Amino acid sequence: MTYRADVLIIGAGASGGVAARHLAEHGFDVVCLEQGDWPDRSAFPGARPDWELAIRKDWAMSPNVRSRPEDYPVVHDDSDIEPLMYNAVGGSMIIYAGTWPRMLPSDFRVRTMDGVGDDWPIAYSDLVPYYNAIDQQIGVSGLAGDPAYPPHDDYPLPPLPLGAAGRRVAEGHNRLGWHWWPEPNAILSAPYDGRRPCVQRGVCTSGCAEGAKASTDLTHWPKATAAGARLITGARVSRITMDPRGLATGAVWLDRSGVEHHQEADVVILAANAIGTARLLLLSADDRHCPDGLANSSGLVGRRLMMHPFSVVTGWWDDQVEGWQGHFGASITSYQFYETDPDREFVRGAKWALSPVGGPLNHILPMRAGNEVWGPDHHELMGRTFGRGASWAIFGEDLPEEPNRVDLDPERTDSHGIPAPRVSYRISDHSRRLMAFQEARAEESLRASGCRETAVASMIPYSGWHLMGTARMGNDSASSVVNTRQQAHDVPNLYIADASVFVTSSGVNPTCTITALALRTADLLVQHRSEQKVPA
Amino acid sequence: MTTPTSPAPTADIDIHRLTALADVMLPAAHGMPAVSDVKAVESYLPQVLGWRKDLHQPLVRAVDALDPSLFTIDRLSALHEEDEDAYVALTTAVAACYYLSPVVRELIGYPGQAAKTYDPFAYTEWVAEGLLDPVVDRGPIWREVPG
Numbered sequence: 129m130t131y132r133a134d135v136l137i138i139g140a141g142a143s144g145g146v147a148a149r150h151l152a153e154h155g156f157d158v159v160c161l162e163q164g165d166w167p168d169r170s171a172f173p174g175a176r177p178d179w180e181l182a183i184r185k186d187w188a189m190s191p192n193v194r195s196r197p198e199d200y201p202v203v204h205d206d207s208d209i210e211p212l213m214y215n216a217v218g219g220s221m222i223i224y225a226g227t228w229p230r231m232l233p234s235d236f237r238v239r240t241m242d243g244v245g246d247d248w249p250i251a252y253s254d255l256v257p258y259y260n261a262i263d264q265q266i267g268v269s270g271l272a273g274d275p276a277y278p279p280h281d282d283y284p285l286p287p288l289p290l291g292a293a294g295r296r297v298a299e300g301h302n303r304l305g306w307h308w309w310p311e312p313n314a315i316l317s318a319p320y321d322g323r324r325p326c327v328q329r330g331v332c333t334s335g336c337a338e339g340a341k342a343s344t345d346l347t348h349w350p351k352a353t354a355a356g357a358r359l360i361t362g363a364r365v366s367r368i369t370m371d372p373r374g375l376a377t378g379a380v381w382l383d384r385s386g387v388e389h390h391q392e393a394d395v396v397i398l399a400a401n402a403i404g405t406a407r408l409l410l411l412s413a414d415d416r417h418c419p420d421g422l423a424n425s426s427g428l429v430g431r432r433l434m435m436h437p438f439s440v441v442t443g444w445w446d447d448q449v450e451g452w453q454g455h456f457g458a459s460i461t462s463y464q465f466y467e468t469d470p471d472r473e474f475v476r477g478a479k480w481a482l483s484p485v486g487g488p489l490n491h492i493l494p495m496r497a498g499n500e501v502w503g504p505d506h507h508e509l510m511g512r513t514f515g516r517g518a519s520w521a522i523f524g525e526d527l528p529e530e531p532n533r534v535d536l537d538p539e540r541t542d543s544h545g546i547p548a549p550r551v552s553y554r555i556s557d558h559s560r561r562l563m564a565f566q567e568a569r570a571e572e573s574l575r576a577s578g579c580r581e582t583a584v585a586s587m588i589p590y591s592g593w594h595l596m597g598t599a600r601m602g603n604d605s606a607s608s609v610v611n612t613r614q615q616a617h618d619v620p621n622l623y624i625a626d627a628s629v630f631v632t633s634s635g636v637n638p639t640c641t642i643t644a645l646a647l648r649t650a651d652l653l654v655q656h657r658s659e660q661k662v663p664a
Numbered sequence: 665m666t667t668p669t670s671p672a673p674t675a676d677i678d679i680h681r682l683t684a685l686a687d688v689m690l691p692a693a694h695g696m697p698a699v700s701d702v703k704a705v706e707s708y709l710p711q712v713l714g715w716r717k718d719l720h721q722p723l724v725r726a727v728d729a730l731d732p733s734l735f736t737i738d739r740l741s742a743l744h745e746e747d748e749d750a751y752v753a754l755t756t757a758v759a760a761c762y763y764l765s766p767v768v769r770e771l772i773g774y775p776g777q778a779a780k781t782y783d784p785f786a787y788t789e790w791v792a793e794g795l796l797d798p799v800v801d802r803g804p805i806w807r808e809v810p811g
Contacts, residue, residue, distance in 0.1 A: 174777060178715040181760055185718055237809045251809070271787065275804045286784045295790070302798045307805055309796070310787070317784040327779035338779075448773065453780065467807050488763040488774060493756060500755070503737045504693035511694055514772055 133159040133358075135653075136378055136393030138365050138408065140164075141219015142639050143625035143646035144399030145344025145352065146262065150650035152355035156657075159391055161363035161381050164198040164216035167335065167345055174331030180489035187334045189223050189593065191215065197384070198362070200542035200549070202403060204592075207553040209435045211403055211592040217361060220401065221314075221343035221639065224593065225521075226332050226457045227481055228268050228314040228640045230259050233278065234467060235634035238527075242468050242475040244558075245527045245632040249603045249612045256280060258644040258651070263312075266342040266643070267320040270312030276463035285317045288326060292449040293518035294459030297482055300577025301462065311458040311481055314342035314639070321347070330484045332456040341457070363389075366546050368396055368412040368422055368622070375663045376422075376622045382544045394662035395621045395653070399646070402595035402628040406430040406534040407549040409599065423599070423616035428609055430535050430598050432528035433551065434633035437559045438591035439524075439567050442485060443574025443582045444517040451485040451517045458483050458521065465569055466635055474562040476525040479635045480570060485517045513581070520570040523594070524562045525635035529554075534598050555587055563587055594638050599628035613656070614649040620661045625649050671710030672717060676724055679706055684732035686758040689740065696771060699762055708761040716760075722753035730754075 135151055137144045140162035152158045173182035184193075189212035191199035198215045214223045233252040238245040260281045270283035287310035290298065294310075301308040315332065316325045326340040339346050353359060362384040369377045369390065378392040398405040409429045412422035421429045458481030466477040485491065491514055492500060501509045537550035563586065571582045602608025605617035614629050616622040625646040627638050634641070653660070683706070686699035699705060713720050725747060730739060744751040762768055769775070790796075 175779075177764060177776065178712075179777060181712065181716050181756070184756065185716055232806055233809045234807045237811075240810060241807065251811075269784075271791075273800065275800060275802065276806055278804075278806060287787050288784075289782050289786065290790065295795075298795055302795070305798070305802070307799055307802075309799065325784065328782065329777045329779055331777050452774065452777065463805060467805065487777060488772065489756075489759055492759060502689045502740060502755070504691055506690055507694035507696040510772060511696075515774065 130392060132392035132394065133157050134393065135159070135395045135397060136161070136391050137397045137399055138379060139219065139399035139401070139404065139626070140217045140344070140349065140359055141399060141401065142221050142344055142642050144397070145218070145348035146643045146646040147397055147399060147625045147650040148357045149348040149352040149355070150647055151653065152352045152357035154654045158352065158357040159393065160357065160359045161365055161379065161391060162217055162359060162361050163364040165361045166217045167222055169335070169337050169339060172335035172337040174329055174334055174337055179331060179334065180487050183334045189214070189333070190590070197543055200546070201540055203537045203540050203548055203550040207551045208555045208587070208589060209437070209553055209592040210590050211435065211551055211595060212590070213401055213403070213595070216345070217349055217359065218343035218345035220593065222335050223333050224639060225483070225637070226313050226315045226341045226455065227637045228266070228270070228312045229461065229479065229636040230277065231634040231636055231641050232276070232466070235632065238476065238632050244475055248631045249601055255641070255644050255648065258648045259640065262640070262643045262647055266314045266347055267316050267323065268312050268314055269317035271310050274309040276307060276309065276466065283312055285320060288313055288315060288317045288455050288457065288459065289328065291454045291459050293451065294482055296445070296449070297518065297573065297577040298460055300573060304573065304576050306462060306464040306573065308460050308462050311461040313455060313457040315455050315457050316340045326455050328454050330453050330456050330486070364542070364544055364546070365408060366411060366544070368408060370414065370417060370422070371663045373663070374417060374619060375661060376619055377663045386544060395623065395660060397623045397625050398628070399625040401626050402433065402598045403534050403549050403551065405624055405626055405628045406598035407536065410536050411546065418618070423609055423618045423622060425618050426606055426609055428600060428607070431530045431533045432597040432600055433532045433534055433553055433595070434526040434528055434597040434630065435553060435592045436523045436526050436594040436633060437555050437563050437587050439522045439563050439587055440519045440585040441522065441567055441570035441574065441582060442517050442519040443577065443579030444513045445578055446516070446580055448515045449518065451515045452487045454484045456483050462573070465566055472565060474558055474565065476527070476562065477635055478522050478524040478562065478566045481521045483519050483521050485519055488514060520573065522563070522566050522570060523635055523637065524559055524566060526559060526633040527556065528597050528600070528632060529556065560587070594633070596627040596630035596633050596638055599624050600631050601629040602631065613652045614645065621663070623649055623653065669714040672713035672720065674710050674713060677709070677727055679709065681732055682709070682727050685727065685730055685735055685754070686762070688735050688737070689755070689758050690762050697767065699758065702762070702765040702767045704761040704765050708764045709757065712757055712760045712764070716756070719753040719757055722747070722749040723757050726750035726754035
């Protein structure tokens, strides 16, 4: 039987969950199609002895390595960074670190202030009410008053512990006269909204079994479904359907058995991340209306992919700091080198986040801080470093470039035979200068904090957590895909709620801003519902 | 999805040969035991391969390809070039077996990824102590934007 929803959301991750809850709580009949399943926290590996083995295969961040039925392959032969994601209710929040920084005012004005990239058509001030609201929904632990930001509402929970390493680096930065602040994290420091607090196990990026780390399967979907939203899992969308007037009518999806269904809706919201959303828009091309892909009259769908070049600088002290323990997440952050300084050979900057180093396998096998040494020297290395370190995780602002893109691979497909996305991406020379500077400063930071030894893992390929920019926001339909309400210029009842709409990347972890934007989009949809064009 | 699994059969892997290779990779040195000293391979390989079935066949290839009597760290590096999957399986399996040993964990001071409790309001102590004062005293570092 055909059933037509008010709103169809494609993807039940960060943006989909936030939009679904807000719309359902405001009376919209919401259906969401999610190709993954509800996460089973009892299967999360963090408390098990095989944790460090699991994160290299079944709990890898790469869908290509995991290769679960709900994953689709991402072809990245021509990319300097491997895209990472997780397909489930909650989306990639299941495996994100949980750090929760807002973007900064200058991030929205990089063309005006620094002559690069493009300005956003909205400002930091437009997002502040949504940042404040989403912090409450998520349950953010942090401390107000960070001078790297304009004053804003306090966080609902106190900051997570600094830990021994955080304390040492904080003192080191005080000696240097450099900025530091306790990192805001979407990880509970105290019980909140029926959830338990963090236990500092240090396994956040392979799923939080305690449920202390926020993901929308915990924070939004239970409330959305209680308000009437319907969530269909194991539902892989193959294309968005259109009517002759150029309005979206819903989406075709395949169940786990490969049986095809059609979900009708008045409004379609894409919330499938900057690779999945671009892929679906390109898959929805039709010869009559949109031969180059849906909502793609600008030719920008899939282009301007940004992924944040990522380096890790690790320092080791002479004594133990239990470097495998703590939230991951970050204990402290630094914006000392975030804003543009005209004396440097680059503009913009990077955010630093201090994180644990992991267990013994992460210490000596390649992944993050791995430093493979075999033979007698192995034990000398372990004795010198294990448990004694912490890492600055450094995300550099990634400026948009049209050749960095997502398109459809001509050969590879997912398990349903749908063409796989193909990513072409190069780290620019500008980014390389920016990251080299940051890496050198991070080594200074750790030395000033008492570390005897430091090491740099520069621009790690296995780091594409932050997928942004493939359907940018703008006022001009010739140079952008969606408007300031994240409504497609070409298709007035199609919205994009995920980080595809990012105009520039900023230098901070994007999930806080993704969710604030999704809440804003849903809120504006509620406000403008009477004027919304819908199919007949 | 990985869930706690039964140990895998390892009859097609020569445990003595693998242990001899592992002892070159992780010998007794710097106060630490060799792999064979803690019986890491025979004790933990079935469990490791139960958790990571994908390592099994490449590990068989690695053990077949390497002669323990001639094995050196240089030969291990050569395996990396010749058969990366076999190299990854060998290094991962050997390290996993070794660091599952309670003796080894005790020696390196690693209790596993343990749960800890803490006072969420302990931050008031380091705030009161003035740890953040220099940061606050330097004033805002964000840039005002035009318009």
